[in-house]
Structure formats: C-alpha cells, structure tokens
Amino acid sequence: MYDVLVLGAGASGIMAASQLYNHKVCIVDSNSKIGEKIKISGGSKCNITNEYLDESYYLGDKAFIKETLTTFSNKDLLKFLSSNNVKPKINPKIVKGTYFCNSSEDVLNMFSSLISHCTLKLDTKVSDISYDKHYVIKTNKGTLQAKKLIIASGGLSYASLGASDIGFTCAKFFGHSINKLNPALVGFTVQKDQFWFKELSGLSVDAKITISNKNQDIKILEGKMLFTHKGCSGPVILSTSLYWQKGNFTIDFLPSKNSYLPKRVRAAIKANDIDVHNYAMSPAGNFGYTKAEVTKGGINTNELTNSFQSKLQKDLYFIGEVVDVTGELGGYNFQWAFSSAICCTNEIKAI
Ligand SMILES: Cc1cc2nc3c(=O)[nH]c(=O)nc-3n(C[C@H](O)[C@H](O)[C@H](O)COP(=O)(O)OP(=O)(O)OC[C@H]3O[C@@H](n4cnc5c(N)ncnc54)[C@H](O)[C@@H]3O)c2cc1C
Structure with a gap:
C-alpha cells in the first residue's frame, strides 16, 4: 500500500x-x-x-x-x-x-x-x-x-x-x-473568405488580434501570425485559440509603425480589398487535439x-x-x- x-x-x-x-x-x-x-x-x-x-x-x-x-x-x-x-x-x-x-x-x-x-x-x-x-x-x-x-x-x-x-x-x-x-494553443482552419491565406503559406507578419466574446472581457493579443496551407498559426494565433469561442475576431496587420508587411502579403491585401487595420474573420475550426x-x-x-x-x-x-x-x-x-x-x-x- x-x-x-x-x-x-x-x-x-x-x-x-x-x-x-x-x-x-x-x-x-x-x-x-x-x-x-x-x-x-x-x-x-x-x-x-x-x-x-x-x-x-x-x-x-x-x-x-x-x-x-x-x-x-x-x-x-x-x-x-x-x-x-x-x-x-x-x-x-x-x-x-x-x-x-x-x-x-x-x-x-x-x-x-x-x-x-x-x-x-x-x-x-x-x-x-x-x-x-x-x-x-x-x-x-x-x-x-x-x-x-x-x-x-x-x-x-x-x-x-x-x-x-x-x-x-x-x-x-x-x-x-x-x-x-x-483543443487550445492550436492553429485555425479557415473559411472560403480566407482562402487568400493559402497563397501566402509560410509567410509571417506582426498582428494585433482583438477578441470580444459574449460574457468575457475584450482580449487583445499581439505577436507573430503565420499563414499556412490550411489556415493560420503562429504564436498570436495559438493564444487566440485559447480565448476565441464563436463569431468574428479582428486582425490589425499593421499594429505599429515598425511593422513590416512582406511584398506578397501587401499584394494579397490589396487584391482582396482587405481592411488592413480591422480585418474580421471567423475560423472554420482548428487543427484538433493532435496538434x-x-x-x-x-x-x-x-x-x-x-x-x-x-x-x-x-x-x-x-x-x-x-x-x-x-x-x-x-x-x-x-x-x-x-x-x-x-x-x-x-x-x-x-x-
Ligand atoms: C508539443 C508541446 C509543446 C509544449 N510546449 C510548452 C512550453 O514550452 N511551455 C509550456 O508552459 N507548456 C508547453 N506545453 C504544454 C505543457 O506541456 C502542458 O501544459 C503540461 O505538460 C501539462 O502538465 P500535466 O502534468 O498536467 O500533464 P502532462 O505533462 O500531459 O502529463 C500527463 C501524463 O499522464 C500520463 N497519462 C495519461 N493518461 C494515462 C493513463 N491512463 N495511464 C497512465 N498514464 C497516463 C501521460 O502519459 C503523461 O505523461 C507544450 C505542449 C505540447 C504538446
């Protein structure tokens, strides 16, 4: 015993x-x-x-x-x-x-x-x-x-x-x-509206994310966001997955004067008519418990x-x-x- x-x-x-x-x-x-x-x-x-x-x-x-x-x-x-x-x-x-x-x-x-x-x-x-x-x-x-x-x-x-x-x-x-x-601290899969992320797979940008869920304080997170084949990942997205429940969160792709957007990202943002400081998205889901x-x-x-x-x-x-x-x-x-x-x-x- x-x-x-x-x-x-x-x-x-x-x-x-x-x-x-x-x-x-x-x-x-x-x-x-x-x-x-x-x-x-x-x-x-x-x-x-x-x-x-x-x-x-x-x-x-x-x-x-x-x-x-x-x-x-x-x-x-x-x-x-x-x-x-x-x-x-x-x-x-x-x-x-x-x-x-x-x-x-x-x-x-x-x-x-x-x-x-x-x-x-x-x-x-x-x-x-x-x-x-x-x-x-x-x-x-x-x-x-x-x-x-x-x-x-x-x-x-x-x-x-x-x-x-x-x-x-x-x-x-x-x-x-x-x-x-x-699952949490995990990347997101995306809906049709974000299929433009896929062309940028492998590129990373500074991002400020604002999450406002029902019955929860507004959460603002900043850090690197990574575009992937199936959606998005990177440190700021992983922490976003902790707080996000349903509906939209917004992304500021140029959160500070020092932020830099790679050329291909700038082109995709222009081509898809994206609001660079206030882009609203709602993930399709996440990469699940294996990731x-x-x-x-x-x-x-x-x-x-x-x-x-x-x-x-x-x-x-x-x-x-x-x-x-x-x-x-x-x-x-x-x-x-x-x-x-x-x-x-x-x-x-x-x-
Ligand atoms: C890839 C990866 C990287 C991470 N990096 C970090 C990091 O850098 N910093 C950080 O703070 N956190 C990190 N985490 C999170 C962190 O690892 C966990 O939050 C932490 O390990 C939880 O500790 P725990 O003791 O509760 O559980 P665990 O560390 O998961 O331990 C649980 C143990 O229970 C055992 N177990 C489960 N079921 C049974 C069973 N039926 N019979 C016998 N044994 C069983 C498992 O084998 C396991 O060894 C990471 C997680 C992963 C997956």
Missing part, C-alpha cells in the same frame, strides 16, 4: 512526487519515460515560465488562479530550479518574457534525481480507479493501492505522448463536473479546495492541465502545472 499514488509522470506529477520525500510514493505513467512533453517543449529548450505572470494570462477562475500563482510564483520556480542547478534565461524573441532552459534534458535530469525516492512504474496504463477504504488503481500490469491519489494525467492533446481521458473519467466517477473540453499544445476546459475548480483536493471525495487531488485552467503560449502552462503541484503537496506534507 502506497501513501500516495501519482497518476502521470508529466510536469505536474513529477513536481508533486519530488516534494513528497517523506512518503511512500508511486508514480505511474503509460509512457516509457518521464516528462515526454517537457522533453519536446520549446524546441527541446523547454519554455518553463514567464517574467510576466498573473491570472490575466489564463482562462479559468481568476481568484483560484491568483491564489495558486501566489503560493508558488515564477520567482519561486526560478529559485527552485536554480537551487537544482537549472538556470533558464529570458528570451523574448517570440513571446515577451519567456524563460527557456539550455536544454529540456536538464529539467528531466533534475526531476529524475528528485524523484529517486519514489517507485516509478512506466509503460503502465491506468484503466480504472475505485475507492474502498483506500484507492484501488487498475493497470495493464496489475492493481495498485494507495491512501491518497493525485491525478496528474493532463488533457487530451497529443495522444502520441500518452494523453488519455482517465483523469476526466475518474473525476466524473467521483461526482465532479467537467467544463467543456476543446493542440493543450486542452482547455476540465475539472470544475469550484469543486476543488485551494490545495486541489476534491471537495467531493477525500484524499483525492487533481493538478495540472486536467483542471479547468489553461494558460497562453509563453511558459504559462508549465508554471501552472508546477504551482498546482506545490499547492497540493504543501497540504499533504502538513498532514
């Missing part, structure tokens, strides 16, 4: 496990290695956090997010990394304030050593969870038992890297509600304490992307994974 079983050896799971050095901990993951998303993130340099951090960069319950980020901030994360000899540097080239590591491997090596007290069960897929005085976790390699369970199983994006719906199935089983799931960096929506945070414990089922915790909090592009999602893990383990350590 384990004191704590952590389902998922992704960012949030390994951070949580690393903190529980006085507990008998088991980490289970269907992948053959820990932190598969960390490994490929940020072009293998892991964009781990951002200098500019507050709840405004996230979708979800703002008060809940604020409390979590205050408990373990970007500065706390950088201090933690530095004390383990990982020293990310700011690189604002693509998104302002982003911190990148020398190599993602540094982060993975750090966590490998910080979880050496844990039993690590890799290539082990969890198929069912139940509770009878303690947690009973069924896997393809037998059944495990634990007094406390931390679900750190992530969202639905990138099934090729182990994503499954186990976290949501388990949450529903214990009575939780799941806010609508959708989306994250899943928006998730376990309703009203049903979790500030320590990420279920209010409906004792000794059950949900951390990381599986909960209904999603950040913009720029290191915000790893920061969330780590901050939520620390809020959870602060409580477990204190019990």
Whole structure:
C-alpha cells in the first residue's frame, strides 16, 4: 500500500512526487519515460515560465488562479530550479518574457534525481480507479493501492505522448463536473473568405488580434501570425485559440509603425480589398487535439479546495492541465502545472 499514488509522470506529477520525500510514493505513467512533453517543449529548450505572470494570462477562475500563482510564483520556480542547478534565461524573441532552459534534458535530469525516492512504474496504463477504504488503481500490469491519489494525467492533446481521458473519467466517477473540453494553443482552419491565406503559406507578419466574446472581457493579443496551407498559426494565433469561442475576431496587420508587411502579403491585401487595420474573420475550426499544445476546459475548480483536493471525495487531488485552467503560449502552462503541484503537496506534507 502506497501513501500516495501519482497518476502521470508529466510536469505536474513529477513536481508533486519530488516534494513528497517523506512518503511512500508511486508514480505511474503509460509512457516509457518521464516528462515526454517537457522533453519536446520549446524546441527541446523547454519554455518553463514567464517574467510576466498573473491570472490575466489564463482562462479559468481568476481568484483560484491568483491564489495558486501566489503560493508558488515564477520567482519561486526560478529559485527552485536554480537551487537544482537549472538556470533558464529570458528570451523574448517570440513571446515577451519567456524563460527557456539550455536544454529540456536538464529539467528531466533534475526531476529524475528528485524523484529517486519514489517507485516509478512506466509503460503502465491506468484503466480504472475505485475507492474502498483506500484507492484501488487498475493497470495493464496489475492493481495498485494507495491512501491518497493525485491525478496528474493532463488533457487530451497529443495522444502520441500518452494523453488519455482517465483523469476526466475518474473525476466524473467521483461526482465532479467537467467544463467543456476543446483543443487550445492550436492553429485555425479557415473559411472560403480566407482562402487568400493559402497563397501566402509560410509567410509571417506582426498582428494585433482583438477578441470580444459574449460574457468575457475584450482580449487583445499581439505577436507573430503565420499563414499556412490550411489556415493560420503562429504564436498570436495559438493564444487566440485559447480565448476565441464563436463569431468574428479582428486582425490589425499593421499594429505599429515598425511593422513590416512582406511584398506578397501587401499584394494579397490589396487584391482582396482587405481592411488592413480591422480585418474580421471567423475560423472554420482548428487543427484538433493532435496538434493542440493543450486542452482547455476540465475539472470544475469550484469543486476543488485551494490545495486541489476534491471537495467531493477525500484524499483525492487533481493538478495540472486536467483542471479547468489553461494558460497562453509563453511558459504559462508549465508554471501552472508546477504551482498546482506545490499547492497540493504543501497540504499533504502538513498532514
Ligand atoms: C508539443 C508541446 C509543446 C509544449 N510546449 C510548452 C512550453 O514550452 N511551455 C509550456 O508552459 N507548456 C508547453 N506545453 C504544454 C505543457 O506541456 C502542458 O501544459 C503540461 O505538460 C501539462 O502538465 P500535466 O502534468 O498536467 O500533464 P502532462 O505533462 O500531459 O502529463 C500527463 C501524463 O499522464 C500520463 N497519462 C495519461 N493518461 C494515462 C493513463 N491512463 N495511464 C497512465 N498514464 C497516463 C501521460 O502519459 C503523461 O505523461 C507544450 C505542449 C505540447 C504538446
């Protein structure tokens, strides 16, 4: 019987496990290695956090997010990394304030050593969870038992890297509600009106995007937009996919005096009679979970304490992307994974 079983050896799971050095901990993951998303993130340099951090960069319950980020901030994360000899540097080239590591491997090596007290069960897929005085976790390699369970199983994006719906199935089983799931930080497919994007495939421009959804504050995002064969992508579009729900958003293709439009873009804008400062478009859809960096929506945070414990089922915790909090592009999602893990383990350590 384990004191704590952590389902998922992704960012949030390994951070949580690393903190529980006085507990008998088991980490289970269907992948053959820990932190598969960390490994490929940020072009293998892991964009781990951002200098500019507050709840405004996230979708979800703002008060809940604020409390979590205050408990373990970007500065706390950088201090933690530095004390383990990982020293990310700011690189604002693509998104302002982003911190990148020398190599993602540094982060993975750090966590490998910080979880050496844990039993690590890799290539082990969890198929069912139940509770009878303690947690009973069924896997393809037998059944495990634990007094406390931390679900750190992530969202639905990138099934090729182990994503499954186990976290949501388990949450529903214990009575939780799941806010609508959708791919996010993903490119858009376009409607006929934007077929002129296709001729410009491969070109990128500065863009300022204004999104005004019903019941939501107006969101303004700036950054590079990339024209692609099937639509559009690039940093500013990926973050737009986080906030856009339905209807039009508008694009300013010349947001500042310093913006430059490539010749072919200028010609296409003229030929298609485009309003360069206020172009309204409504995407046909997006590139889906296979391409989306994250899943928006998730376990309703009203049903979790500030320590990420279920209010409906004792000794059950949900951390990381599986909960209904999603950040913009720029290191915000790893920061969330780590901050939520620390809020959870602060409580477990204190019990
Ligand atoms: C290509 C890509 C690049 C990214 N780059 C960045 C970046 O640079 N900066 C940033 O902040 N964010 C980035 N993200 C987002 C970030 O990776 C996630 O938000 C973060 O990893 C979420 O952490 P998590 O611990 O909640 O889930 P995950 O890291 O997804 O971990 C969940 C783990 O649970 C395991 N699991 C799931 N189901 C089961 C099951 N049934 N049985 C056993 N194990 C299971 C999975 O194998 C996985 O290892 C990127 C994402 C992708 C896909």
